[in-house]
Amino acid sequence: MMIRFYNARILTMEEGMPMVEGELWVKDERIAYVGEKKDTEGVTFDQEIDCEGNVLMPGFKNAHTHSGMTAMRSFADDMPLQEWLNTKIFPLEAKMTGQDNYDLTQLAILEYLTSGVTAIFDMYLSPEDIARACIDMGMRCVLVSGLNNFGPALEVMEERYLKLNGMHPLISYFMGVHAEYTCSKELLEQVSELIHKYKAPLWTHMSETKREVDECVERYGMTPPQLFDSLGLFDFGGGGYHCVHFDEKDMELFREKGLYVVTNPGSNTKLASGVAPVAEYLRRGIPVAIGTDGPSSNNCLDMFREMFLVTGLAKLRQKDASAVDGDEVLKMACVNGAKAMGLHDADFLAEGKLADIIMIDLHQPNMQPLNKISKNIVYSGSKQNVKMTMINGKILYFDGKFLCCENPEAIYEKANEIIARLSAE
Amino acid sequence: MMIRFYNARILTMEEGMPMVEGELWVKDERIAYVGEKKDTEGVTFDQEIDCEGNVLMPGFKNAHTHSGMTAMRSFADDMPLQEWLNTKIFPLEAKMTGQDNYDLTQLAILEYLTSGVTAIFDMYLSPEDIARACIDMGMRCVLVSGLNNFGPALEVMEERYLKLNGMHPLISYFMGVHAEYTCSKELLEQVSELIHKYKAPLWTHMSETKREVDECVERYGMTPPQLFDSLGLFDFGGGGYHCVHFDEKDMELFREKGLYVVTNPGSNTKLASGVAPVAEYLRRGIPVAIGTDGPSSNNCLDMFREMFLVTGLAKLRQKDASAVDGDEVLKMACVNGAKAMGLHDADFLAEGKLADIIMIDLHQPNMQPLNKISKNIVYSGSKQNVKMTMINGKILYFDGKFLCCENPEAIYEKANEIIARLSAE
Numbered sequence: 001m002m003i004r005f006y007n008a009r010i011l012t013m014e015e016g017m018p019m020v021e022g023e024l025w026v027k028d029e030r031i032a033y034v035g036e037k038k039d040t041e042g043v044t045f046d047q048e049i050d051c052e053g054n055v056l057m058p059g060f061k062n063a064h065t066h067s068g069m070t071a072m073r074s075f076a077d078d079m080p081l082q083e084w085l086n087t088k089i090f091p092l093e094a095k096m097t098g099q100d101n102y103d104l105t106q107l108a109i110l111e112y113l114t115s116g117v118t119a120i121f122d123m124y125l126s127p128e129d130i131a132r133a134c135i136d137m138g139m140r141c142v143l144v145s146g147l148n149n150f151g152p153a154l155e156v157m158e159e160r161y162l163k164l165n166g167m168h169p170l171i172s173y174f175m176g177v178h179a180e181y182t183c184s185k186e187l188l189e190q191v192s193e194l195i196h197k198y199k200a201p202l203w204t205h206m207s208e209t210k211r212e213v214d215e216c217v218e219r220y221g222m223t224p225p226q227l228f229d230s231l232g233l234f235d236f237g238g239g240g241y242h243c244v245h246f247d248e249k250d251m252e253l254f255r256e257k258g259l260y261v262v263t264n265p266g267s268n269t270k271l272a273s274g275v276a277p278v279a280e281y282l283r284r285g286i287p288v289a290i291g292t293d294g295p296s297s298n299n300c301l302d303m304f305r306e307m308f309l310v311t312g313l314a315k316l317r318q319k320d321a322s323a324v325d326g327d328e329v330l331k332m333a334c335v336n337g338a339k340a341m342g343l344h345d346a347d348f349l350a351e352g353k354l355a356d357i358i359m360i361d362l363h364q365p366n367m368q369p370l371n372k373i374s375k376n377i378v379y380s381g382s383k384q385n386v387k388m389t390m391i392n393g394k395i396l397y398f399d400g401k402f403l404c405c406e407n408p409e410a411i412y413e414k415a416n417e418i419i420a421r422l423s424a425e
Numbered sequence: 426m427m428i429r430f431y432n433a434r435i436l437t438m439e440e441g442m443p444m445v446e447g448e449l450w451v452k453d454e455r456i457a458y459v460g461e462k463k464d465t466e467g468v469t470f471d472q473e474i475d476c477e478g479n480v481l482m483p484g485f486k487n488a489h490t491h492s493g494m495t496a497m498r499s500f501a502d503d504m505p506l507q508e509w510l511n512t513k514i515f516p517l518e519a520k521m522t523g524q525d526n527y528d529l530t531q532l533a534i535l536e537y538l539t540s541g542v543t544a545i546f547d548m549y550l551s552p553e554d555i556a557r558a559c560i561d562m563g564m565r566c567v568l569v570s571g572l573n574n575f576g577p578a579l580e581v582m583e584e585r586y587l588k589l590n591g592m593h594p595l596i597s598y599f600m601g602v603h604a605e606y607t608c609s610k611e612l613l614e615q616v617s618e619l620i621h622k623y624k625a626p627l628w629t630h631m632s633e634t635k636r637e638v639d640e641c642v643e644r645y646g647m648t649p650p651q652l653f654d655s656l657g658l659f660d661f662g663g664g665g666y667h668c669v670h671f672d673e674k675d676m677e678l679f680r681e682k683g684l685y686v687v688t689n690p691g692s693n694t695k696l697a698s699g700v701a702p703v704a705e706y707l708r709r710g711i712p713v714a715i716g717t718d719g720p721s722s723n724n725c726l727d728m729f730r731e732m733f734l735v736t737g738l739a740k741l742r743q744k745d746a747s748a749v750d751g752d753e754v755l756k757m758a759c760v761n762g763a764k765a766m767g768l769h770d771a772d773f774l775a776e777g778k779l780a781d782i783i784m785i786d787l788h789q790p791n792m793q794p795l796n797k798i799s800k801n802i803v804y805s806g807s808k809q810n811v812k813m814t815m816i817n818g819k820i821l822y823f824d825g826k827f828l829c830c831e832n833p834e835a836i837y838e839k840a841n842e843i844i845a846r847l848s849a850e
Contacts, residue, residue, distance in 0.1 A: 070793070074800040078736075078750045110790035114809060269737035270804070272746040300791050300805035305730065311503075312694035321697040325503045365535035365833070366725050366808075368495070369840040375499040379695070380725035383791075384539060384808040400825075408790070415794040 001046050001393065002027050008051035009362075009373065010034060013058050013334045013348040017327055017374055024056055026355040029169070029393040034349050054387060055360040055373060058348055059118025060303040061337025063262040064241040064291025066124040067108035067133075068101040071419040072296035081209070081271050089296060092422045098129040100422075103414040105133035110408055111301040112139065113397035116386040118356035121262070121291065121341050123176060123203075123241075127160055131171045137404045138396050140356060142341040144174040144203045147191065148182035154190050161198065170392060172342060174238070176203035180216050180224040185231075192232045201342075202233045206240030209273050213245045225250040234259055239340060241291065242267075243281075244274040251277075255284045260340040263332075265309035266300070267293030278314045279323045289337040290329075304381045307333055311378065326378035359388035426471050426818065427452050433476035434787075434798065435459060438483050438759045438773040442752055442799055449481055451780040454594070454818040459774050479812060480785040480798060483773055484543025485728040486762025488687040489666040489716025491549040492533035492558075493526040496844040497721035506634070506696050514721060517847045523554040525847075528839040530558035535833055536726045537564065538822035541811040543781035546687070546716065546766050548601060548628075548666075552585055556596045562829045563821050565781060567766040569599040569628045572616065573607035579615050586623065595817060597767060599663070601628035605641050605649040610656075617657045626767075627658045631665030634698050638670045650675040659684055664765060666716065667692075668706075669699040676702075680709045685765040688757075690734035691725070692718030703739045704748045714762040715754075729806045732758055736803065751803035784813035 003026040010020040012034060022036040025045075069089075076088035096104075101124065112120060119140040122130055127143040134141040143164060145157045157175060164173035175198075177183050177191055195202050206224050207213050216224045226249060228234055234253075239260030246254070254261065263276045281288050290310055292301045307329045314324035338347040345354045362370065366380045377385075389397040396404040405411065428451040435445040437459060447461040450470075494514075501513035521529075526549065537545060544565040547555055552568040559566040568589060570582045582600060589598035600623075602608050602616055620627050631649050632638050641649045651674060653659055659678075664685030671679075679686065688701045706713050715735055717726045732754045739749035763772040770779045787795065791805045802810075814822040821829040830836065 070790075072796075073794065073805060074796040074798075077797070077800045077804060078747050080746050084746065107790055107793060114790065266733075266737075269741055270746065272740040272744050272748070274744075275741060295805070298804070299801070300807070302791070302805075302807060305733065305807075308691075308730065312691075315697040316694055316700065319697050319699075321505050321509070321695065322503050323697070363834065363837070365532055365539065365837070366727070368532060368837040369498065369844050371497075371499040371844060372502070373499075375502045376724070379502060380498060380720070380723070380727075382725070382727060382730075382808050409788065412788070412790070412793040419794050419796060 002044065004040065004045045004048045005051050005056055006037070006048065007053060008056045009053060010349060011055050011057040011374060012350060013331065014350065019373065024349065026393050029355055031349060031351055031353050031355050033351060051359060052363065054362050056349065056357055057360065058334040058346065059356045059358045059389060059391070060116050060333045061119045061121070061289065061341060061343070062112060062117045062291055062301065062303060063121045063289035063337040063340050064264055064293055065108070065120050065122050065301065066294030067120065067122050067130060068096070068104040068124045069294035069296040070104045070107045071100070071415060071422060073299045075296065075419065075423070077299070093125065095422050096125060098126045100418050101126050102129040102133045103411065103418060105130050106137060106405070106411050107415045108295060108301060109133065109137045109139045109404070110402060110411060113389045113402065113404065114383050114386060115302050115304065116358040116389055117301070117303055118358065118389060118391045119338070119341060119343055119346060127164060127173065131164060131167070135168050135170055138170070138391050138394050140170045140343070140346070140391050142172050142174060142343070144176040146176060146178040147187070148178035149184055149187060150182070154187070154194065158194060174203050174342070175200050179205040179212070180227060181212055188231050188233065195233060195236060199236045201236050201238030203238045204228070204240055206243055207245045207250070208242035208268070210245050223247060223250055225253050229253050242273070242276070244268055244276045246277060251280060251284055251286065254286045260287050260289055260336070262289045262291045262340060263310060264291050264293040265313050266306055267297040269309065269313070270299070271297055275313045275317045277317065278310060279318050282324065282328065287336050287339065288332050289340040290333050302383060303333055304383060307378045326375045329378050330374055355390055355393040357390045358386060361385045361387040427469065429465065429470045429473045430476050430481055431462070431473065432478060433481045434478060435774060436480055436482040436799060437775060438756065439775065444798065449774065451818050454780055456774060456776055456778050456780050458776060476784060477788065479787050481774065481782055482785060483759040483771065484781045484783045484814060484816070485541050485758045486544045486546070486714065486766060486768070487537060487542045487716055487726065487728060488546045488714035488762040488765050489689055489718055490545050490547050490726065491719030492530040492545065492547050492555060493521070493549045494719035494721040495529045495532045496525070496840060496847060498724045500721065500844060500848070502724070518550065520847050521550060523551045525843050526551050527554040527558045528836065528843060530555050531562060531830070531836050532840045533720060533726060534558065534562045534564045534829070535827060535836060538814045538827065538829065539808050539811060540727050540729065541783040541814055542726070542728055543783065543814060543816045544763070544766060544768055544771060552589060552598065556589060556592065560593050560595055563595070563816050563819050565595045565768070565771070565816050567597050567599060567768070569601040571601060571603040572612070573603035574609055574612060575607070579612070579619065583619055599628055599767070600625050604630040604637070605652060606637055613656050613658065620658060620661060624661045626661050626663030628663045629653070629665055631668055632670045632675070633667035635670050648672060648675055650678050654678050654682070667698070667701070669693055669701045671702060676705060676709055676711065679711045685761070686711055686713045687716045687765060688713055688735060689716050689718040690738050691731055692722040694734065694738070695724070696722055700738045700742045702742065703735060704743050707749065707753065712761050712764065713757050714765040715758050727808060728758055729808060732803045751800045754803050755799055780815055780818040782815045783811060786810045786812040
């Protein structure tokens with residue numbers, strides 16, 4: 001399968017943010033050529049697409065989400081965090097089946113495609129069902145365990161680690177725990193053994209709320225990052241989701257170990273968790289990626305909103321309009337996300353890289369004039385500008401049409417049926 | 426001209442947020458019927474539109490903008506406020522012609538339509554040119570003077586007040602001053618005389634930055650709201666744009682006089698000006714409306730982003746996820762904006778009201794499931810959900826197509842030409 005995109009502006013996202021005017025060829029699941037207009041004689045293309053001057057760039061990596069929570073979107077907003085979790089979310093999740101998770105993940109995938117997301121880092125119930133939904137629709141998915149005291153045992157995580165890695169080119173699996181406050185010390189110690197057995201990185205929700213940090217310090221005399229480090233959990237890398245309430249020592253530890261921060265500003269805002277010190281992470285050279293968190297706490301899966309919030313909230317926090325340059329944010333969304341997720345061939349556009357590509361429509365008023373296209377994407381871009389989303393060489397979304405499934409309406413209907421059933425007494 | 430919308434969910438935005446399933450008829454520029462399915466026998470419609478279960482609601486009112494600043498979108502981001510204004514914005518504005526303002530306002534109008542904005546409150550150069558652009562495209566526009574020490578004289582404001590009010594059904598004009606820090610006390614006193622002569626409300630940028638407030642207190646021993654009140658400038662109502670740094674006394678004054686706060690969270694975030702105390706305004710019963718501010722400081726004209734920021738930033742400021750309910754925000758965007766702008770017939774959908782109506786597409790993944798549609802609009806809605814924008818009974822935007830102008834590309838080209846000319850040495 002050969003696809004040729006021509007008449008394009010190509011933001012490869014390589015160092016220096018070059019913008020190449022020319023064309024891009026895709027052969028099967030990889031990029032075969034990126035550069036100036038090229039002689040096509042003797043080459044047979046299955047499809048040739050005139051980009052009309054629009055931008056091709058690497059897709060966004062949603063580096064933290066719980067896709068299956070789509071059922072609970074707008075189910076319970078404007079509530080205090082603990083009440084929301086305990087009275088609204090947990091009771092419903094307890095009733096959710098594997099098939100529900102599959103159906104609800106499919107709904108989330110449709111939304112990712114409209115937002116130019118080409119890979120997700122998903123921590124939720126029954127990863128096998130998430131994987132199935134992603135394979136069926138063509139979404140690239142890095143699964144991560146949300147191990148805790150109340151769910152499936154450690155052995156299940158190890159089994160999944162061995163089974164899900166290598167099962168399909170779109171799927172990989174990382175070890176992880178839900179959070180310090182949902183895991184006993186014994187469980188964390190067992191996880192550490194497993195981490196060392198496989199020399200594997202570890203991922204976790206970390207320091208999302210001040211209360212979480214305070215309680216951890218009370219329990220262990222250490223913050224969550226320091227506790228995890230003391231147990232050897234970060235000996236092979238990985239990182240934390242949220243990372244809102246870090247002290248100097250936490251940051252130093254993340255820098256030293258090369259751990260990733262995945263920031264989730266939409267969720268941290270809506271749940272009033274606080275503003276992560278992103279400018280301080282960058283100053284120390286800590287790599288930052290971006291995630292939406294789940295659609296129940298955000299409530300949308302929109303990387304444009306997240307990108308604006310990453311820089312905007314940093315500007316407010318630092319009281320400095322020059323804090324966290326928009327171009328840095330674009331790198332977080334495209335490149336750092338890929339690296340955090342172990343997708344080393346999906347970071348930028350170049351020959352041999354994976355064809356996880358989006359097209360940004362510049363023929364829209366919010367993208368004009370073209371003073372600086374990368375800044376337009378971060379500061380005024382929106383889902384309406386996503387003209388195409390291609391994953392692994394397959395066009396899954398084009399001009400508002402889903403090519404990844406026959407009937408999106410059926411998926412909407414199922415989501416409505418599921419929430420009606422789950423929320424029934 | 427009679428248009429019938431049927432098979433609709435109608436969020437009238439009346440008290441209690443009723444959602445009517447049925448139809449809505451438009452006769453010329455006004456609503457002729459809202460209610461359940463109705464017998465159409467004997468009625469001739471020029472157009473009948475199947476809404477397919479989508480939402481009809483009043484359009485958003487962008488209650489503070491400077492439309493003509495589209496030229497400077499992404500022209501100079503990530504810069505400290507004063508450097509940005511003095512080295513990048515003011516020198517360019519000095520070279521801008523009336524025709525530039527017309528062309529750049531047209532670009533902004535295209536973007537407003539994609540965001541469901543049916544009326545704008547616009548303070549910028551040469552209001553005659555803004556009015557012309559709005560009339561030519563069908564946008565409803567409330568102009569407001571940005572009088573200051575350096576621009577056109579007081580007499581020009583009075584002339585415009587008399588000339589522009591009543592010139593066209595889409596256009597009205599309010600008196601206003603740019604800000605305390607750009608007006609001498611003598612000028613403010615003269616404005617007060619004019620306000621009293623016409624018993625007119627007054628509008629101004631107010632307490633946008635802490636520095637502005639501090640310098641005003643240094644000069645006059647009073648905050649900007651207190652100074653304006655002491656000069657009688659608020660004796661006939663009006664209000665302030667931004668209102669980020671208010672003290673207790675300022676708030677009490679706004680409450681007592683029934684003045685409006687127009688909040689601009691996108692701009693206040695990007696320029697690191699601070700977070701307005703919106704929850705505290707609401708607690709006191711101060712009416713709050715929402716504006717995008719100009720596209721050079723935001724950088725987009727997207728009421729969805731603003732709505733999320735209004736509630737999100739309030740939640741962060743109050744450290745309370747239940748602060749500023751999403752439904753309150755929707756009222757600010759639709760109803761309060763209309764009231765602030767003197768558009769008393771554009772506040773909600775009912776027989777006899779102006780047909781300033783938008784259709785929200787629910788057949789998109791970010792709107793599903795339909796747990797609570799009004800919350801979906803505020804928390805997960807985006808421009809991609811704006812299926813139609815109708816102003817004064819005319820459909821100006823439908824299914825991604827602009828019906829208000831023949832060639833949007835020509836408008837984009839002009840904007841690029843203008844910024845190239847303005848920024849040339």
